[in-house]
Amino acid sequence: MPANFVPTAAEYFRVLPEILLVVVATLIMVLEPLTSKPSKRALGWTALAGLVAALIPAVLGELAPGTAFSGMVMIDGFAVFFRVLVIAAAIVVVLMSGSYLRREEAEGGEYYALLLYSVAGQCIMAAAGELIVVFIGLEISSISSYVLAGYLRRAKLGNEAAAKYFLLGSFATAFLLYGIALIYGATGTTSLQGIRNVLAHPHSASSAMLVGAAAALMFVGLAFKVSAAPFQIWAPDVYQGAPAPVSAFLAAGPKVAAFAVLIRVYMTAFSTVGASWTGIVAASALLTMLVGNFAALVQSNVKRMLGYSSIAHAGYVMVAVAAHSVTGTAAAMFYLAAYVFMNAGAFAVVAQFSRAGEQFVEIDDFAGLGWRQPGTAALFSIFLLSLIGVPLTAGFFGKFYIFKAALDANLVWLTVIGLLTSAVAAYYYLRLLVVMYMKEPGDALQDLPPLSAGTRTALWISAAFTLVLGIFPSLVLNYAIAYAHLGK
């Protein structure tokens, strides 16, 4: 136990992003009843300002690495990376939300407040130095996102999505909690570093069963959150049912934060026994890629297709996790950064295109978009090509680096099958390109509104990151490689 219970200023600085997010979110809740309907738009701007304000200390966190609150919070390059990523993802989501909510006549403070709370939870997850904090962060993030999924009260599918997400999500959280309890029983600590130290000594061999069970339970909980097979069933329904900007958010923030936790737990706490888990993680990765890519082939609803596609992409990241190496961790970090922007961009186009009540979300509805709104379609094409993994986009380099890590770890079959499924994936992304450019415009293009300024900004930010990460990957990759040595 540290002698000094009073946190220092440096420790407060290390959690400043979370503090700012929570304060601004609460402020929005307070302001919500005081604002008239036309001026609700200001709440969106407040949320955006809060996120940008939180982004600054999140970026600067790199200057003051260290722990806070007796090791509860651990700010290292890894945490900085993921905190910046989830905040940036939220910025893109907020930008695309405004016009969507106005169209659905549902603009309200609680949407932005919940979003900010959720981001705060994700930041806590990324920076957690011990398992209880992981759990708290996960709960903050999840509960807010359950509500967000059902934000449009009158939408039937949205209600179904929220209920399903909530029930299955709580179930998974229970698994995680059970795992935490078991590992506490086995090692007497919940600190990640502490667990690692205990497991590093051979005398803990007597509790190998217990440790194994704990690790398995935690894996189930986290695999659910990242939608890795066989715990992915909820994802397509939720992504289809939730409002499109919320789907974009769910596919980005919570997933990224859960991956951060998964990697950190397996690379630090369980690093000494983690190697024996490679088989299970690899099997899950393989199954995830197969299920995601093959199920996406037969979807006709774009949101559902992107849901399956996000499962497939979780599979690729699982490949990097299965590599269980520094390169693997760096590859996962890079890929998640690439994935967040290309996926959020794709959802932003869908959110814009679907119009009131989300009537136009079938693939065929996009027919002729390439000639009616060439700019939107060109940006959408960039995201789709990146999701396919065509060179000079972020998705390609991410995939290259992930499978490099996998081959480094001798996962030859996983690499070959993974790459082949990514060739299969090309088919369903191509379908969108086909209808956009090679089919004649249909009814869905009647009175298509121009892009709102917010959505346009979101699209340009996402496209810029997708291309920059694809052409100059070193900008992010060097950072990822430098900070992928977790607990080493």
Place this chain on the structure above:
Amino acid sequence: MNLLDAVLFLPLAGFLLLLFVPREREEAIRRTALVVSLVAFVASLALLVRFNRAEAGFQFVANLPWIAQPAIRFYTGIDGVSLWLVLLTTLLTPIGVLISWRSIDRRVKEFFALFLLMEFGLVGVFVSLDMFLFYVFWEVSLVPMYFLIGVWGHERRIYAAVKFFLYTMAGSVLMLAALIYLYNRTGTLDYSVLLQMRANGRLVFDRVEEVVLFLGFFIAFAIKVPLFPLHTWLPDAHVEAPTAGSVMLASVMLKMGCYGLVRFCLPLFPGASRDLAPSIAILAIIGILYGALVALVQPNMKKLVAYTSVSHLGFVVLGIFTFTELGMNGAVYQMLNHGVSTGALFVLVGYLYERRHSLEISDYGGVATVAPNLSAIFLITALASMGLPLLNNFVGEYLVLQGAAQASFRWAVCAAIGVIFAACYMLWLYQRVFFGETRPEVAAHMPDLGRREWAAILPLVVLMVWMGTLTQSFLPPITKSSAAILDTTKVGVSFDVHRHPLADPRPPGSGLAGRQEVARAR
């Protein structure tokens, strides 16, 4: 930035420029595309002038850091093989622009922008000396072609475009896997460094490893060539593509596969290449004969020309896998020949289509009476394509057959039958389309060549004659570089001593006599 990179990046600059031209100004868009592609062509001619023919190594080398970790460099340069392929690309792009001038009348801006982007990708493939960079360009050239087929193609264009993309993608991911493995083994994807490591024994593969890696690359290249039985995407893509797309596809894109075999498969995996050469040669011969026979019975002109590509590229692959200097020279020469003469065939078929709006041979007949110039040009091209002496294909096919005869006489005999078939399908096609009675619907729609059409086809016809007669203008750099490539394949391979061509009494046309003939032909 050196001259080569200027040639590489000019089309990209043109692409970006076109994005900012308003879409209503169609004439300006066409002119811009033409000017940019012509400037790139002139720049590549300067490349030719300044190319040192006495040197076998890479010239105009640029080697800049690109990605720090994993170590990937922007490393470009050309040798005697890639020099000509770059020139072929830069020559055919302005021709492609010219023949699309009127035939592309909707979505003009996108068409020409993508066309230039494709040129960027194609040139990039031929100049990349970092294998990662090579892969990047390999895929980058795929996307514009996909759109060219899918948007501006004929009725079944979507099917053809998707098939084309998926076929190539499936091959490329295997190449990507092999590439990553290679990187993990060596820590570099720099072509020269890899060759050095191979030569000084720091990079040694065990047998299985080498064969698997070889196949990873080979399948990707074989799909692109296309080698029988991986050719099924080709007829669809060719038939459905717009004329300029077919031209670029046949003349340049198929060469990417052949080039990959020569540049990467052979030097990096010589053992596996030599072990598998007999099987590959047999596939190539099957391709030669099968392609020719299928071409014979096609009712659709474009499909017919597409299948002749399968046949002609069989010669290229056969030449490469003879592991003889003559065969290799012939293969490279044949790549260029095929680019020129099949490109010209597609251009001419496109001219016919623009007039009659049909690709069915049965819709034609008697064209020679109403369009004598078009018919004469077509005849020269057809004769070149079937390998008539003094025209280009003869030289390439001759060298390949000569090389094949040195490797195995049986191969040469079988492949030579393909040349006979070539005469059959070409002459029969010519007879049905150009001779016979002129039907009124043909006569009504068949003006002779216009000025722009002349401008597009004439360079190709000149080249056919030039390449068929003055081989010396083209062959020396190829010989230098292909000898160097052949040398690299001898690393770690035991001497092959079973028969010496001089001591071997063989039928005329092979052995010493053949060699002297070749010497004269040069």
